[in-house]
Amino acid sequence: EGRQEQEYDVVVVGGGPGGSTLAALVAMRGHRVLILEKETFPRYQIGESLLPSTIHGVCRMTGVAEKLAAAGFTPKKGGTFRWGANAEPWTFSFSVSPKIAGATSHAYQVERSKFDNILLEHAVEKGAEVRFRVSVTDVLEDGDRVTGVRYTDADGAEHEVHARYVVDASGNGSRLHKRVGGTREYSQFFRSLALFGYFEGGKRLPAPNSGNILSVAFESGWFWYIPLTPDLTSVGAVVRRENADKIQGDPERALLALIDECPLIKEYLSDATRVTDGQYGQLRVRKDYSYHQTTFWRPGLVLIGDAACFVDPVFSSGVHLATYSALLAARSISSSLAGVVSEEAAFTEFEARYRREYGVFYEFLMSFYDMHVDENSYFWSAKKVTRNQHTELESFVELVAGVSSSEFDLDGAESAALRMKSKSAEFVSAIDEMSADAEGNMTPLFRSSAVRQAMQEGAQVQSRAFLGEDLGPDVPMFPGGLITSDDGMLWQPGPA
Ligand code: FAD
Numbered sequence: 001e002g003r004q005e006q007e008y009d010v011v012v013v014g015g016g017p018g019g020s021t022l023a024a025l026v027a028m029r030g031h032r033v034l035i036l037e038k039e040t041f042p043r044y045q046i047g048e049s050l051l052p053s054t055i056h057g058v059c060r061m062t063g064v065a066e067k068l069a070a071a072g073f074t075p076k077k078g079g080t081f082r083w084g085a086n087a088e089p090w091t092f093s094f095s096v097s098p099k100i101a102g103a104t105s106h107a108y109q110v111e112r113s114k115f116d117n118i119l120l121e122h123a124v125e126k127g128a129e130v131r132f133r134v135s136v137t138d139v140l141e142d143g144d145r146v147t148g149v150r151y152t153d154a155d156g157a158e159h160e161v162h163a164r165y166v167v168d169a170s171g172n173g174s175r176l177h178k179r180v181g182g183t184r185e186y187s188q189f190f191r192s193l194a195l196f197g198y199f200e201g202g203k204r205l206p207a208p209n210s211g212n213i214l215s216v217a218f219e220s221g222w223f224w225y226i227p228l229t230p231d232l233t234s235v236g237a238v239v240r241r242e243n244a245d246k247i248q249g250d251p252e253r254a255l256l257a258l259i260d261e262c263p264l265i266k267e268y269l270s271d272a273t274r275v276t277d278g279q280y281g282q283l284r285v286r287k288d289y290s291y292h293q294t295t296f297w298r299p300g301l302v303l304i305g306d307a308a309c310f311v312d313p314v315f316s317s318g319v320h321l322a323t324y325s326a327l328l329a330a331r332s333i334s335s336s337l338a339g340v341v342s343e344e345a346a347f348t349e350f351e352a353r354y355r356r357e358y359g360v361f362y363e364f365l366m367s368f369y370d371m372h373v374d375e376n377s378y379f380w381s382a383k384k385v386t387r388n389q390h391t392e393l394e395s396f397v398e399l400v401a402g403v404s405s406s407e408f409d410l411d412g413a414e415s416a417a418l419r420m421k422s423k424s425a426e427f428v429s430a431i432d433e434m435s436a437d438a439e440g441n442m443t444p445l446f447r448s449s450a451v452r453q454a455m456q457e458g459a460q461v462q463s464r465a466f467l468g469e470d471l472g473p474d475v476p477m478f479p480g481g482l483i484t485s486d487d488g489m490l491w492q493p494g495p496a
Pocket residue numbers: 013014015016017018019036037038039045046047048049050051134135136137169170171172173174175194286289304305306307310312313316317318319320322
């Protein structure tokens with residue numbers, strides 16, 4: 001390879017949804033982008049249930065939304081939950097009222113091997129280059145600034161590549177995240193473990209909810225049940241970290257025992273058989289997945305997606321946070337390269353917005369766990385938000401502390417606990433109100449502050465993607481902060 005090929009505007013480490021979204025957006029601005037990916041695609045990944053803002057917001061902006069629509073993924077209208085005090089499952093639908101069948105009121109359930117491959121090929125179509133089977137081992141530095149990466153190719157040869165920006169999108173197994181500074185803080189509250197596999201012939205919820213994710217709380221934890229195709233279902237149990245030994249001993253037996261504990265999932269799988277070959281053939285375990293890096297960027301290096309943070313599998317926020325952070329970071333890189341705003345201002349805006357969205361989901365998910373009532377269960381009693389969860393809440397408060405946003409009203413761990421309690425109570429009464437309504441009207445849920453805040457920024461991204469300049473000028477999210485350009489691709493200075 002010639003020396004010239006080793007110079008790029010942006011090097012992206014990892015070709016998952018975060019990396020390929022960022023690569024597409026920056027390449028669309030005419031910059032030279034290289035993606036370095038450890039595997040060959042398609043490759044397996046977990047994280048199959050998506051939210052609408054990924055599809056109709058970020059993926060519409062990159063132009064990949066039409067390809068996704070044509071790929072035949074299961075349309076997901078929302079989630080059905082056996083969760084909380086109600087014995088009967090209740091349904092959260094993305095459309096505010098069943099009477100409004102809006103074009104954007106669905107997401108997809110995706111086989112990630114296919115979804116990630118479509119996004120990566122699209123990034124290449126938009127001008128990014130990709131190298132597979134290359135493992136990035138470290139960053140290159142010049143003083144305080146990151147100036148590139150070092151990687152090993154499939155033959156074991158070492159290479160260096162230089163770039164004005166390095167994006168770490170290499171997921172939870174990132175080897176670079178430490179190089180941004182700060183530490184990776186693991187959550188005590190979400191400290192769970194997931195055991196999952198795939199089944200053929202599982203039952204489906206009745207129409208119109210047959211494409212919904214089904215989430216079922218039971219004594220030891222909760223199950224996800226995701227209809228990937230008419231025949232294929234992703235099934236996973238989330239349990240306490242303390243049960244790790246039991247699961248690692250014989251995962252097959254452990255999963256069957258957990259299914260036995262949960263009558264609804266057992267009934268849905270009564271005619272199903274577990275897939276035992278191909279990419280879905282093995283049972284997998286994931287743990288230590290809830291964490292955040294205390295800082296998200298330094299000059300020349302930025303973390304997005306799971307490399308930066310992840311909350312918890314409940315409520316499908318992972319790919320949303322990965323693609324949303326990719327959009328924010330792409331704006332910062334493109335604006336900085338174009339010289340429209342300073343690097344410092346551009347990445348401060350990236351970090352503040354990303355922390356805010358992480359914080360919103362963090363609170364939402366914590367209050368979501370809090371609402372399930374099972375006093376006798378070890379799992380669920382540990383998932384009650386108490387004022388004693390000081391280290392957890394302090395670390396959360398610290399994370400969002402840089403964000404001057406009234407909705408967080410941060411006077412420390414104690415007030416954070418109270419806020420989550422009240423959100424949880426409000427959520428429970430919204431579910432009761434909704435369940436009591438014969439028409440299944442969603443309005444009470446969308447009025448509750450927990451849901452409203454969690455959906456707000458995603459809805460804004462969708463509106464921008466659909467309406468562009470017709471949406472009107474953006475307003476700063478933070479006092480003195482930047483605003484989004486009409487096409488959503490850049491930051492620009494806020495009104496003076
Ligand atoms: P990834 O998808 O992890 O992609 C990172 C890429 O980087 C990979 O392709 C990897 O091969 C590559 N890479 C890694 N190291 C290197 C290296 N050194 N050099 C080069 N390349 C490298 N999210 C949802 O939205 N919905 C769900 O239903 C959901 N369920 C989940 C269930 C569980 C149990 C867990 C743990 C997570 C779940 N998630 C879910 C979260 C979701 O999996 C992630 O948030 C999402 O995949 C993050 O995308 P990413 O692009 O940041 O990283």
